[in-house]
Amino acid sequence: MVSHPEYAVTAELDVMVETRDGVELATDIYRPADPDTGEPIDEPKPVLLDRTPYGKRGRMERHGEWYAKRGYVVAIQDCRGRFNSGGDYYIFINEPEDGYDTVEWLADQPYCDGQVGTFGTSYGAWVQNALATQDPPHLEAMFVNQGAANGRKATFRHNGTFELRWLCWAFTLGGGFAQRALEDSDIQQRLANVDVRDVLANGPAQPGQSPLRHIPDYEEWAFDIMTQGAASDELWQEPGMNFEAYYDESADVPTVYSGAWYDSYTKATCDNFEALAERKDSDHFLLMGPWTHGWNSYPLPSWNKSYSGELEFGEQALRDYQETRLRFFDHYLKGKDTWDDQPTVQYFQMGTGDGEQTREGRLFHGGEWRSGEEWPLPDTEFTTYYIHEDGRLTTDEPTAEDAATSYEFDPRDPVPTIGGNCSSYITYEPREENILEYPLSERKLQDLTGRGGFDQRTREDTFGAEPPYGPLEERNDVLVYRTPPLEEDVEIAGPIRVRVYGSTDAPDTDFTAKLIDEHPPSEEFPNGAAINLCDSICRGRYRGYRDEPDLLEDGEVYEFEMEPYPTANVFKEGHRIRLDISSSNYPRYDVNNNTGGPLYGDREYRTATNTVHHNAEYATQIELPIQSR
Known part of the structure; x- marks a missing residue:
């Protein structure tokens, strides 16, 4: 039986975790508490760590409380240079060491029983793989949802090309919440006024001429990944960018690699599982659904959606994300029999539907869950x-x-x-109000490409398409x-x-x-x-x-x-x-x-x-x- 909500929750906010170079990382700690007194319980518990660049409050608070009620200590941390954490931000470069230092700091706290598990989606998956390259002694389990493997091969760059989603991200979720932008409303307003569609349509952005010039550290890393393509470039050998190069020395702990057929990390998820399941002694699992990347929903990245783009898969596609992760951690961190029946490989076979149109206008593509013992499947x-x-x-x-x-x-x-395997091809909705009247955190994000399965014909809202629209x-x-x-x-x-x-x-x-x-x-x-x-x-x-x-x-x-x-x-x-x-x-x-x-x-x-x-x-x-x- 999985852990049930039996505790109250107490939180200690902005605990500063000092890293090896002296930079302090702001961390919120959620602990199980006595439901009668509200005081933290004395019994040490496993710790779950989630590191994020998106701010650790709001919905993340509910995330921490959910697991704390079920007997876990939860640490949610702002990544270096983001929100309340110190240091300078260069995308992913410092995550291996910062993650290692945080795992070991948590393991040394009296409320920890010596076991630290990690979880997170997208960026929160990158940082897990990054810290795993350093093999922290007290890391015991990971649930890696929708993350990268080799940034040069397929995620930042793709077989020589650049995935423009990262430029979109730099202008929106990245730069819009850079510390300098948060400190200076004028800079954040300049970024809020950027329509990424115009940036893309006007040709290549130039250093010092785009709105990123107001946050020079972001402009630096953005142009580094756009202009550096050779493997000899030091950038692509960093353990925070290329986990594939560090597979052999990476942590050997039970791990779930979960993803989706229409995710922007589909290949990386499968690559990580295939390579590490073969190299490591610990249990490794692959779980692939029919979903898309989930930057706009929480805590379920997309598992609570039965559709991707214009395709409907039916209720059988739904999975309870929190319960699935809880079953995994209960098994490997608490010794419960909650994961014994989980197949090594579980995937959603799309396409068994009848092709009819649903009430929402989607094509019913259907599908069903299948399982296997390895990937690729042995009888392929x-x-x-x-x-x-x-x-x-x-x-x-x-x-x-x-x-x-x-x-x-x-x-x-x-x-x-x-459509397709897209994420972060986004821009903020144009608004006449200034940033004080309508904060960036409340503005809607508009999708430029669509995500998931689509009939391959242009329409009025297709970015870059002109009439007459058609196949x-x-x-x-x-x-x-x-x-x-x-x-x-x-x-x-x-x-x-x-x-x-x-x-x-x-x-x-x-x-x-x-x-x-x-x-x-x-x-x-x-x-x-x-x-x-x-x-x-x-x-x-x-x-x-x-x-x-x-x-x-x-x-x-x-x-x-x-x-x-x-x-x-x-x-x-x-x-x-x-x-x-x-x-x-x-x-x-x-x-x-x-x-x-x-x-x-x-x-x-x-x-x-x-x-x-x-x-x-x-x-x-x-x-x-x-x-x-």
């Missing part, structure tokens, strides 16, 4: 589908000796992003390859690989890939629906996962390897499996100007003629993880 049959010059996507290898399709890629007219496949720079209507269901679950054999007349360019479940026309959806499942991109100069840039030669054929994020979906009978190939997906990724110039900040543009090859020698393909039932 990795099956290759090849593209052909007539637009087919089949398991037959192409036999043509010379077959290719070309298109013009104009970086000034990129393919718009419509992306009608663009001249989007190549579409689809199977014939399926004669039986095809189930996939696992990692996906794409190899585009491409050439260009530019010194650098990008290729993109997007996997789509193409629904047939129906009475409710007379045009059918092209539902995105996952996507990826490859910047030419970093093709083949190379560490250092290498520009392209005119007309030479290269292999552009991509890993669209893992997913689990049933392509139902009558549907088509579809692969879209292009050269941009904006603003999910920054646009390649095709000049071979700077990674970010180039104001020169060049239209490239890009060619995708589909012949016997250069067989562009996608590898799908087929599951048999």
